[in-house]
Amino acid sequence: MLEITNLVKRYGQNEPVLKGLNLKVKGSSVVSIVGASGAGKSTLLRCINRLVEPTSGSIKLNDHELVNLRGSELRHARRRIGMVFQGFNLIDRLTVMENVLSGRLGYVSFFQALTRRFPQSDIDRAFSLMERVGIAHYADKRADQLSGGERQRVAVVRALMQEPEILLADEPTASLDPKTSQQIMSLLQSLASEMSLPVLINIHNVTQARMYTDRIVGMRHGQMIFDGEPKDFNQDALDAIYGGIESPEEDAGEPASPTEEASA
């Protein structure tokens, strides 16, 4: 279970990006986080695995506090949090297999990592996961020779190699064509239920959020303004989240005024 309490993130002296956010994710539900650019979705996900340092608040994964972890404690916590990125972030010049096995880097010794001598159990797991998502035949291909959808599958498998307790996906389909992005979404959905894994997905595509996830969280200006099932996510919610959006550069400095939103 993921439990976020009163999470605040402020970059420098600017207006906080996250303003006291609370979120609970139980069991193996697929949660999509929607919101305009600059609403703080990415920052939220990155606070969870501490790619971004939260300013204050608490993040607990299965009752382990993640904020304030340092050094090897932090690395051990990160092993249990898988992440999938918009730009895939594969190691382009390494093979698909090396990329998949890099998901085990938190578990193996430096020498094993350097010489690619991963334990047999890791290699078995890698092959079975790659077969599950249909990329096993690419094992020895270089990652940059794959298509976008295939590369995102590699990234998903890399994250699953970590044996994660939660999977974070930061706009996993934004760089993909519509058909491929549906495939990736349904893959995430079915993997979540197969492995009883909670999944948090940042997503721009509201239709896909409705179709593939169990719960939708709407964010605006660093706050959660909608939380419910896809069937409750109606036009009003959509307007509240996206309506009257000024460009993020403009509203960064001044506080958002509700009248402007209503008039737009």
Added chain:
Amino acid sequence: MTSGRTASDAKSGRVWKKPPFIANPWIRYGLAVIVLAYLYWAFSTLPFDWQRIAEGLPRAGKIFGGAFPPSFERAELLWTGFKESFQIAFLATLLGVLLSVPIAVMAARNVAPLPVYLLGRTLIIVSRSFHPVIVAILFVAAVGFGPMAGILTLTLYSIGFVAKLLAEEIEEIDWGQVEAMRSVGAGYMKILVYGVFPQIMPRQIGLSMYQLDSNLRASAVVGIVGAGGIGGTLMNAFGRYDYDFAFAILLMIIAIILVSEGLSGWVRKKVW
């Protein structure tokens, strides 16, 4: 279509000129005036002794005359000299490239903390600040005549060049791959091996090949001040007015540089 064309033609007559490179006209023309004035001053104060230049020309002609045809009679000596130059260049490249990797990591702002970064940059600046010939003179004084001084000189020379360019390459890597490695829980060294080194690998190989090339050339030069290799042989040949032998050496140097240039170009194209 034709009517659209005439409509746009009717609007012609508007002039467009490329905006000047330096916007301020005072600075633009001022700079030109300063450069011209400096050139005039430099040429009028430097002593150009036309008579000595005139006397030198036939002497140069005599040297070139003596150089023809090049003599490969002392092939033994030629071979020993080149073998030593090769060894110097090879070892120095290997050592220099190996040492330049950690120094480049130290000197890349995005992967090194500030104090380490400053240390790394200092190391690079120190090894870059002197021409190899000056460094060779120092090392010959320190460790004596011979290839040892040459190896040390060119190692330092290689570090200065390779580490600097490699550090810049590290600063320009795709940070997403590093973030991905951080997010799986990898430590610093594992992040370097997976997230950083694969990205700079082609550049590293290209630089190493280029540096081997460059060290071959430089090893001939540092030999002149006594740091071993073909340079010493060349210097002796000049000293004893064996211009034909010296010319043979020069021809060999050109041939070897050509071969290594071609080879390194081919290797760099193969790696991407």
